[in-house]
Amino acid sequence: ATATAGSAAASPDVAASSATTIVTLIADRLVLADTVARSKWVTRSAIDDPVREHAVLDAAARTAPPGAPALRVRVVVRDQIEASKTVQRALFAGWSATPRTAPRTDPDLRNVRTRISDLTAEIAAATVRPGTVGGIGCLADLASVTSRVVVDRGLDAVHTIALVQAERSVCSR
Numbered sequence: 089a090t091a092t093a094g095s096a097a098a099s100p101d102v103a104a105s106s107a108t109t110i111v112t113l114i115a116d117r118l119v120l121a122d123t124v125a126r127s128k129w130v131t132r133s134a135i136d137d138p139v140r141e142h143a144v145l146d147a148a149a150r151t152a153p154p155g156a157p158a159l160r161v162r163v164v165v166r167d168q169i170e171a172s173k174t175v176q177r178a179l180f181a182g183w184s185a186t187p188r189t190a191p192r193t194d195p196d197l198r199n200v201r202t203r204i205s206d207l208t209a210e211i212a213a214a215t216v217r218p219g220t221v222g223g224i225g226c227l228a229d230l231a232s233v234t235s236r237v238v239v240d241r242g243l244d245a246v247h248t249i250a251l252v253q254a255e256r257s258v259c260s261r
């Protein structure tokens with residue numbers, strides 16, 4: 089790696105470790121979409137839940153630290169919601185096509201939704217933390233961390249695509 093002049097915040101190690109933090113949080117949140125999808129399938133609920141989506145966005149904007157760019161938090165959290173629905177729709181499509189693989193029992197969503205809320209707040213905080221992701225090398229760090237997380241967790245194509253979708257705005261400023 090080429091050494092870059094500059095502050096500690098801009099050092100390659102710090103940037104890469106913050107990419108690891110945010111990608112890990114995003115992947116942790118995304119895999120919870122499976123449980124949400126199972127519950128919605130069994131209870132015949134809609135994948136889109138505009139009321140809950142609104143609440144998730146507002147809560148994230150509220151937990152963002154003072155002075156943080158609220159719009160940026162909303163954009164990143166919106167990406168998490170859309171990526172979650174990408175996974176849910178793909179699972180629904182698979183279960184429709186092959187009904188014997190469809191879930192039959194309704195998992196309890198309460199704990200999962202609490203965990204989704206907690207992870208959303210952590211993602212929001214990591215998104216706006218000064219000196220973390222962003223700038224030169226951000227996309228490269230994101231790509232290398234993402235490929236490692238995909239392998240480590242054995243993510244399938246659907247979750248991999250949704251993970252990239254969820255990272256869409258991580259490097260924008």
Ligand SMILES: C=C(O[C@@H]1C=C(C(=O)O)C=C[C@H]1O)C(=O)O
Nearest residue numbers: 124135136137140141144169172
């Ligand atoms: C995850 C859910 O499904 C969708 C995704 C949401 C999210 O990622 O926060 C919120 C509402 C739903 O449109 C859910 O209903 O909890």
